[in-house]
Amino acid sequence: MTTETRNPQRQDETLNSIGIKKPRIDGILKLTGGADYAADRNLPNQTYGYPVTSTIASGELTGLDLEEALNMPGVLDIFHHDNFDRLSRSPNDFAAENKVGEPRLPFEDNTIYYQGQYIAFVVADTFEHARAASRKVRAHYRKNDEQLTDIATLDSGEGELPGEDVPGDASSIGDADTAYAGAAVKLDQRYSIAQENHSVMEMHASVAHWENDRLTIYESSQGVVFQRNALSNIFGMPLEKVTVISHFIGSGFGSKLFMWPHAVMTAVAARRLGRPVKTVLTRQQEYLNTGYRPKSLQRVRIGADQSGKLLSLHHDGCNETSPAGLHDDTVSASSMKMYHCENVSATNHLVTVNKCAPTSMRAPGEASGNFALETALDELAIQLEMDPLELRRRNFAETDLSVQLPWSSNHLKECWDNAASRFGWDKRNPTPGAMKDGDEIVGYGMATQSWEAMRQHCGARVGFRDDGTLLVACGTQDIGTGTYTIAAQTASERTGIPVEMIDVRLGDSSLPAGPLSGGSMATATVLPAVSAAVREAVEKLKELATAEGGPLENAESDSIEIKDGRLVSGDRSIEVAELLRQNRVGMIDGEAHTAPGDEKNQYSFRSWGAVFVEVRWDPGISRLRVARVVSTIDAGRIINPLTARNQIEGGIVMGLGMAMFEETEYDPHGYPYNNNLADYIVPVNADMPQVEVELLNHPDYLLNEFGARGLGEIGLTGVAAAVSNAVYNATGKRIRDMPVSIEKLLSA
Amino acid sequence: MAPVIRHSTGVGFCTPGAQADIAERPSAVSGKTSETRRITLTVNGQQHDLQVTPNAILLDVLREQLNLFGTKKGCDHGQCGACTVHVNGQSVNSCLLLACMQEGVDIVTIEGLAESAGFEQGHHPVQEAFLEHDAYQCGYCTAGQMMTASAVINDDTIDGDEVSLREALSGNICRCGAYKNILDAVQSARGKMRGGQ
Ligand code: FES
Ligand code: FES
Numbered sequence: 001m002t003t004e005t006r007n008p009q010r011q012d013e014t015l016n017s018i019g020i021k022k023p024r025i026d027g028i029l030k031l032t033g034g035a036d037y038a039a040d041r042n043l044p045n046q047t048y049g050y051p052v053t054s055t056i057a058s059g060e061l062t063g064l065d066l067e068e069a070l071n072m073p074g075v076l077d078i079f080h081h082d083n084f085d086r087l088s089r090s091p092n093d094f095a096a097e098n099k100v101g102e103p104r105l106p107f108e109d110n111t112i113y114y115q116g117q118y119i120a121f122v123v124a125d126t127f128e129h130a131r132a133a134s135r136k137v138r139a140h141y142r143k144n145d146e147q148l149t150d151i152a153t154l155d156s157g158e159g160e161l162p163g164e165d166v167p168g169d170a171s172s173i174g175d176a177d178t179a180y181a182g183a184a185v186k187l188d189q190r191y192s193i194a195q196e197n198h199s200v201m202e203m204h205a206s207v208a209h210w211e212n213d214r215l216t217i218y219e220s221s222q223g224v225v226f227q228r229n230a231l232s233n234i235f236g237m238p239l240e241k242v243t244v245i246s247h248f249i250g251s252g253f254g255s256k257l258f259m260w261p262h263a264v265m266t267a268v269a270a271r272r273l274g275r276p277v278k279t280v281l282t283r284q285q286e287y288l289n290t291g292y293r294p295k296s297l298q299r300v301r302i303g304a305d306q307s308g309k310l311l312s313l314h315h316d317g318c319n320e321t322s323p324a325g326l327h328d329d330t331v332s333a334s335s336m337k338m339y340h341c342e343n344v345s346a347t348n349h350l351v352t353v354n355k356c357a358p359t360s361m362r363a364p365g366e367a368s369g370n371f372a373l374e375t376a377l378d379e380l381a382i383q384l385e386m387d388p389l390e391l392r393r394r395n396f397a398e399t400d401l402s403v404q405l406p407w408s409s410n411h412l413k414e415c416w417d418n419a420a421s422r423f424g425w426d427k428r429n430p431t432p433g434a435m436k437d438g439d440e441i442v443g444y445g446m447a448t449q450s451w452e453a454m455r456q457h458c459g460a461r462v463g464f465r466d467d468g469t470l471l472v473a474c475g476t477q478d479i480g481t482g483t484y485t486i487a488a489q490t491a492s493e494r495t496g497i498p499v500e501m502i503d504v505r506l507g508d509s510s511l512p513a514g515p516l517s518g519g520s521m522a523t524a525t526v527l528p529a530v531s532a533a534v535r536e537a538v539e540k541l542k543e544l545a546t547a548e549g550g551p552l553e554n555a556e557s558d559s560i561e562i563k564d565g566r567l568v569s570g571d572r573s574i575e576v577a578e579l580l581r582q583n584r585v586g587m588i589d590g591e592a593h594t595a596p597g598d599e600k601n602q603y604s605f606r607s608w609g610a611v612f613v614e615v616r617w618d619p620g621i622s623r624l625r626v627a628r629v630v631s632t633i634d635a636g637r638i639i640n641p642l643t644a645r646n647q648i649e650g651g652i653v654m655g656l657g658m659a660m661f662e663e664t665e666y667d668p669h670g671y672p673y674n675n676n677l678a679d680y681i682v683p684v685n686a687d688m689p690q691v692e693v694e695l696l697n698h699p700d701y702l703l704n705e706f707g708a709r710g711l712g713e714i715g716l717t718g719v720a721a722a723v724s725n726a727v728y729n730a731t732g733k734r735i736r737d738m739p740v741s742i743e744k745l746l747s748a
Numbered sequence: 749m750a751p752v753i754r755h756s757t758g759v760g761f762c763t764p765g766a767q768a769d770i771a772e773r774p775s776a777v778s779g780k781t782s783e784t785r786r787i788t789l790t791v792n793g794q795q796h797d798l799q800v801t802p803n804a805i806l807l808d809v810l811r812e813q814l815n816l817f818g819t820k821k822g823c824d825h826g827q828c829g830a831c832t833v834h835v836n837g838q839s840v841n842s843c844l845l846l847a848c849m850q851e852g853v854d855i856v857t858i859e860g861l862a863e864s865a866g867f868e869q870g871h872h873p874v875q876e877a878f879l880e881h882d883a884y885q886c887g888y889c890t891a892g893q894m895m896t897a898s899a900v901i902n903d904d905t906i907d908g909d910e911v912s913l914r915e916a917l918s919g920n921i922c923r924c925g926a927y928k929n930i931l932d933a934v935q936s937a938r939g940k941m942r943g944g945q
Binding site: 128 | 804811827871924
């Protein structure tokens with residue numbers, strides 16, 4: 001096994017598998033019902049868990065009436081505060097890779113922190129029995145008079161945002177106060193984003209199973225290694241005795257990055273009963289207990305000169321967090337980097353509300369912050385009577401001033417030009433309501449898109465087999481982004497073995513530790529590890545081939561290349577599988593561990609994009625719709641254009657949800673009453689505008705040898721601002737609170 | 749009403765007696781069984797004799813009793829389409845059907861889609877089109893999308909234009925947002941299955 005931190009530079013190579021549109025290698029499994037998601041198994045002697053949740057948001061649980069539930073058919077046991085195992089909390093540390101969604105253990109104390117908190121866990125022989133019994137559990141509470149479920153109630157709408165400063169969250173360059181005071185043109189506005197829930201199609205699920213002192217848990221997880229580490233801490237077990245498996249995930253968007261308490265309840269119940277337990281949360285519970293993008297309030301102050309040059313930028317954010325788990329969404333952080341401005345100040349406040357813990361949701365923080373900044377820039381452009389795109393061009397950030405580093409690669413200007421010309425931005429009439437088409441009023445808006453590019457350490461193993469196939473294994477996951485396929489493309493690129501002959505194993509914590517599937521970092525992280533593992537295995541193959549009597553006997557190791565699955569030296573060559581068969585070796589493997597070097601201290605890494613939106617407002621029937629979205633993305637080398645474009649389009653769809661529909665609504669008692677897919681509105685096919693995405697393909701070799709950055713988040717950024725800016729262009733109404741609902745539009 | 753077991757002081761839960769009671773129960777606490785009935789379901793051309801409770805839902809029976817995991821649960825309330833199957837050729841939400849009322853009908857799930865349409869070897873044109881057009885990401889909504897799509901393509905009352913198809917496919921949520929590719933795949937499969945129609 002090797003450990004590598006270098007980035008082999010291969011700028012001039014021609015690639016054969018990478019950069020090619022490849023249908024997913026796991027596609028047939030997904031299309032025939034053969035892909036095994038967490039709950040897609042029935043283990044021998046399996047039982048069913050069903051959580052019971054609190055119906056108050058703040059107070060104390062004073063008693064549970066369980067007898068009726070215990071006497072229901074098929075009930076095996078009910079777990080709760082008085083009979084639950086005494087466990088230890090996970091240290092909940094991101095760097096140590098044991099962060100969890102809610103650090104509090106299930107039933108840890110009698111305090112109720114939020115509505116939906118688990119108060120009991122029923123286990124029965126069938127799903128129907130568990131569900132029926134759960135409804136017979138009666139809880140008694142002492143309710144606190146005071147509870148807080150909406151930060152907006154603390155906000156005067158002017159001046160300082162509510163909440164507490166988060167130490168370490170305030171960053172600044174220059175002197176934003178002084179520069180603001182002296183600026184000729186000023187803007188000071190408030191913005192907000194409603195709470196959004198991930199609403200992943202596959203509900204969270206755990207199937208836990210103990211064999212003696214070993215725990216195997218099938219979980220819908222974006223981070224099997226994190227969950228394995230957390231469970232090992234919680235149960236006080238060695239790492240190798242816990243296995244977390246997540247072969248397929250019905251997506252996560254952040255809600256499955258960090259383990260939630262249902263997994264702990266399920267594992268405890270399985271141990272106590274000596275039988276496997278399957279728990280699938282209900283759709284309603286998903287909205288109570290598995291995180292969300294917190295509601296944020298924001299204030300943006302900009303000082304500029306008459307030419308549109310930014311002189312000062314203040315971006316203050318404030319997000320809701322929970323007593324059950326702190327989450328800082330850092331909504332203003334990216335504003336430090338987006339444009340050339342020498343005086344910037346960014347802060348974030350937190351307010352604790354009686355809701356479950358918020359968590360990362362696709363483009364966490366940045367999607368919210370980008371909305372406020374990119375809407376504010378549109379307002380500034382209007383104040384300056386300047387084209388909003390021109391305003392951005394005049395403030396292009398040649399370097400990352402916040403850290404005084406050059407960009408590794410930045411093609412934002414090309415994104416602006418490319419998207420603007422495909423969209424037809426030059427036909428925009430800046431006067432609100434001036435563009436008409438039949439009964440509809442047309443509006444154009446745009447925004448810059450951006451997301452940080454990251455890379456983590458990663459292990460991977462490959463194995464050449466004597467049947468000609470190649471095994472690739474990594475303890476990361478494919479959450480629908482196409483990781484299985486690009487791992488195969490990478491191995492194919494480096495061996496010449498066709499993608500169809502490559503067997504990729506992911507989603508198992510017993511494999512070499514890989515990254516979370518989140519933050520758009522999996523591609524940049526996993527591919528170099530796969531490539532390094534191939535190099536490691538090829539070195540072993542060379543030894544075999546050059547040994548005495550071997551097919552490449554006496555060949556210099558450096559003269560040997562691997563091509564089309566063959567080791568080639570001059571005019572001699574041998575098929576790898578044949579070499580293994582000749583030596584009666586079933587498999588030769590290689591394992592490598594790669595990590596970023598110090599490039600982060602030399603360059604700033606970000607992906608960029610531009611999104612242009614056309615909305616249509618029909619005042620006769622009060623209908624607003626998004627008709628067209630054009631986006632151009634600079635995310636380094638595109639490994640698989642087929643799956644990559646799909647990722648960006650999916651991000652745009654979720655951005656449309658943020659802009660137009662999505663809002664988790666709470667009643668005064670802290671209950672999210674639209675906790676289902678009919679009332680929490682997400683885009684469906686009929687809502688879809690025409691979407692045209694173009695991916696620039698400029699490799700960023702400073703991040704990794706393939707020049708890939710990542711695509712999961714960036715598509716969503718900018719969309720809400722571009723929609724709101726287009727709505728202004730159509731209607732003259734400035735909606736600063738997402739989503740733009742018809743009610744807001746009619747009352748503005 | 750069962751007697752209330754509760755601790756009145758607020759320091760704990762359940763009376764000590766009840767607590768011990770739970771601890772001592774090794775297996776099914778009540779020993780009670782619920783009323784079940786025997787039914788025969790025809791799924792993907794095969795007959796299955798099953799014992800189900802009257803409130804068992806078809807979706808749960810397919811998954812938990814027949815191990816047909818291709819059909820997914822996304823809401824359990826008829827709101828998302830992930831559980832779509834064919835009953836006598838019509839697409840329906842299997843989460844809204846009581847299992848015991850499905851005797852005597854032909855149920856087809858994603859596992860049997862190709863065969864039910866006469867593609868004994870290989871895949872249904874909708875499956876092929878979904879692969880080619882990358883009409884999915886996580887794949888969780890996908891079985892439901894394809895079961896709806898194959899029924900929509902066969903439905904003479906639904907036109908093949910973009911607006912009609914998008915409308916007809918809108919009972920199936922794809923949170924990954926693969927809608928553009930889903931539409932492309934359905935249009936392509938429709939072209940292949942219906943020719944010029
Ligand atoms: S699970 Fe049946 S419609 Fe959602
Ligand atoms: S592919 Fe993930 S929900 Fe549709």
